[in-house]
Amino acid sequence: MEKGVASSPGLSKTLGLTQIVALYIGSVLGSGVLLIPGLAAEKAGPASIVAWLLMSVLVLPMAITMGLLSARFPSAGGVSTFVRTAYGDRFGNMVGWFFLLSVPIGAPILSVTGAHYLAVLFQWGELQVYLCAGLILLTVLGMNVIGLHVAARVQTIVVSLILSILILAVIAAIPHTSAEHFVPFAPNGWLSVIQAAVLMFWCFIGWEAVTHLSEEFVDPSKNAIRGVLWSAGIVALLYFGVAFMTVATHSYGVGISAASLSVMIQLSLGPVGGWIVAITALFICIATANAYVGAASRIAFALSQENIAPRWFGKLHPKYQTPTGGLLFLAMCFVLVLTTLYLGLIDLSRLIELPNSTFIATYIGGCLAGVKLLRDNRVGRIASWTSLIFTAGLYPFLGWSALYPLAIAAALILIGSKRINKGSGQSLSA
Secondary structure, eight states: OOTTOOOOTTOOOOBOHHHHHHHHHHHHSSTHHHHHHHHHHHHHGGGHHHHHHHHHHHHHHHHHHHHHHHHHSOOTTTHHHHHHHHHOHHHHHHHHHHHHTTHHHHHHHHHHHHHHHHHHHHTOOHHHHHHHHHHHHHHHHHHHHTTOOOOHHHHHHHHHHHHHHHHHHHHHHGGGOOGGGGSSSOTTOTHHHHHHHHHHGGGGOOGGGGGGGGGGBSSHHHHHHHHHHHHHHHHHHHHHHHHHHHHHTTOOSTTTGGGHHHHHHHHHHHHHHHHHHHHHHHHHHHHHHHHHHHHHHHHHHHHHHTTSSOGGGGOOOTTTOOOHHHHHHHHHHHHHHHHHHHTTSSOHHHHTHHHHHHHHHHHHHHHHHHHHHTTTOHHHHHHHHHHHHHHHHHGGGGGGGGHHHHHHHHHHHHHHHHHHHHHHHHHHHO
8 A cells, every 4th residue: 555545444345357347448438439430530531540540559558557546546536636646736636627627518518419319310400409418417417416326237237338339330330331431531631630539539538537446446456457458458449440430431521420320320220220329329428427527516626625716616505415516617617618509609529629638638647647656667657658658749739729728727826826925925914
């Protein structure tokens, strides 16, 4: 046990390798597979499959780094705990804010994705799509107010549904593939491939999400790594299969990229396939949004308790003792983001770049923490440096959205400096 890291003696070690793999797959393989293959193909054309191969290579050392850190520093704080342990509270809190300010944008993207899959079936217009997206978010907020969480059994069902739908979609699409759909291979140039790879980062977040369960792993020193290796391989294979078939059947383009999986499966199964995908997509988006909204509201509460967020973020429900202050903050952000999308001030593929940038910044912080905390572990040291180089190498290609985490960091540094100066002034006057 590392110095300063406390364990929870009441937790029993009940999670074996199979359960660990299911948990990792459920955390990583979610809404991204519904949204990103079509958007990436629209951005880079058939060459987007090269980007999927690139990300499959990148994700392995990143997953190993997160797995090793999770086993060594088990905590619900995720990457922020690793960064705090390695570099102190200031940087740990900064990573916490990166996550908190990702969810107000990421959750609406999830809800709009789920609504788009229903829109394909019901032939909805934009107004109906965003009303449905708002209803999804309202449901998630309500679930978190009363303290209702997605149980492990439901998570297993979600994972089973995702795997079944993806395998079905790939197999059903085979008769509709054509070599003509791969020409021209890179219609938007090779720079678009790197830009598509950056967009795909959305699909590979979540490796830190199982951190808080690592104390319950059976033999975590071995199974944490085995779990990420198996799950990383399965996730990469499924993503590539769906992405390849999306291109091979040309199930993407203006107006349909956000629901490309539904378009692809309906080629063989017709409306029935559309219903299967739509219901599954809705379930996936609600479950994923519920998990992230719950986590963000609690991070808001924790930051408030540490006096680095507004006090009202720490308000609790008088009956359920849930963080209603953080949920209110998220609700206000959701209204703003959905309105911005509906008015067409920014499109979905551009908006997703903002939370993507904060997640990349979060993982850069995690990799930096790994470089310091795993230097006594040869595998961890190599994985940390490799993932740091790859992840940092993607950052310049974020474009304008790279300014988002930098602005958050600058604001936190400015606020911290003002507090230090204010404290010094009060000391002098005393």
